[in-house]
Structures are given as structure tokens and as C-alpha cells.
Amino acid sequence: MTNHPHSFSRYCMHCGERLTSAVPEGDTKRRLVCIDCGFVHYLNPRPVAGTIPVRDDGACLLVRRAIEPRRGLWVFPGGYMDVGETAEEAAMRETLEEANLEVAGLDLLGVYTRIEPGVVVIVYEAVAAGEASAGHETSEVGWFAPHEIPWDEIAFDSTERALRDWVARRLRA
Helix, strand or coil: CCCCCCCCCCECCCCCCEEEEECCCCCCCCEEEECCCCCEECCCCEEEEEEEEECCCCCEEEEEECCCCCCCCEECCEEECCCCCCHHHHHHHHHHHHHCCEEEEEEEEEEEEECCCCEEEEEEEEEEECCCCCCCCEEEEEEECHHHCCHHHECCHHHHHHHHHHHHHHHHC
16 A cells, blocks of 8 residues: 555554554455544545636646646646535636636536546536636646647646647537
């Protein structure tokens, strides 16, 4: 379990005792289990939500990351969901934070899994409402027609898959 994205979890969140790796009764996989109170600590993927904002001319917005991982590469605005918000609310919030851009008319594009870091990325196509500028986690914003997307500078495989799905959707329209 040392390669799991949550391998830092060493103590039970219920009683504070040390966790061990074991197969709980009735299960088939090794999990983190508290030997003292028996609580099973399931390590689940974290949801990420983002948008591919689109202008009237059909160009999409990408932002250049100013933070690790993958600093300096392009992504669509997105980030981790907060407790108490919907995926749509998280996608709109992240777009506002990363690109100072309000979006509307969210339309689910797809759901993309990044197994190794343990994230599930929910991506919406959205209508851009106004001008964009770099937010606190981005160094630059850029509008790209489908044929102008900088494929060699895309940060994550899930970003590339979503953008390719978006381009294919645009070509079918």
C-alpha cells in the first residue's frame, strides 16, 4: 500500500491508534484497518471538476499552471471539489479562481479517471461569459481554436483525453 496516493494515512481517524494493512472480514482486498477499534479506512479517489470554457468564436480557454505538479503546462480550469458543493459548482468556482472567468450553460463532456494519483475528473463544456485573466494558480490564459491546441504542452493525460473528446464533439456539430 505504500504507492497509494493516501499512503500518508497511518493512524485511525476514530481512535488514533496505528493502522495496519489487512484484508477485512468479508472483503477481498488489503485495506488500512485499525487493529484497536476495527475501523476500515477506505482510500477512495478524490473528485476533481473543471470546465472547457468556449467563446462565441469556438475557441476554448486553457490556463498555464503556475503551481506543481506540471508547472508551466496547459490545462483547462479545474480542481478538487469541496464538501458541500456540487460538481457543477466546483467547476464554476475553479474557473473563476484560475481564470477570473464566469461560465454558464455547463454541459457534461465526460468523466476521466487518473488511477495513479487517485482522482476522478468531471469535465464540462461551458459558455464563457466575459474576458479571462490569470488567477492565483495560473501564470497565463490563452484562447485556442480546436486546431491550435498546444498538444505537446498539455499537463495531464486526463486533460488531453477531455480536450480530444471536446474537439471530436465540435467536429460532429
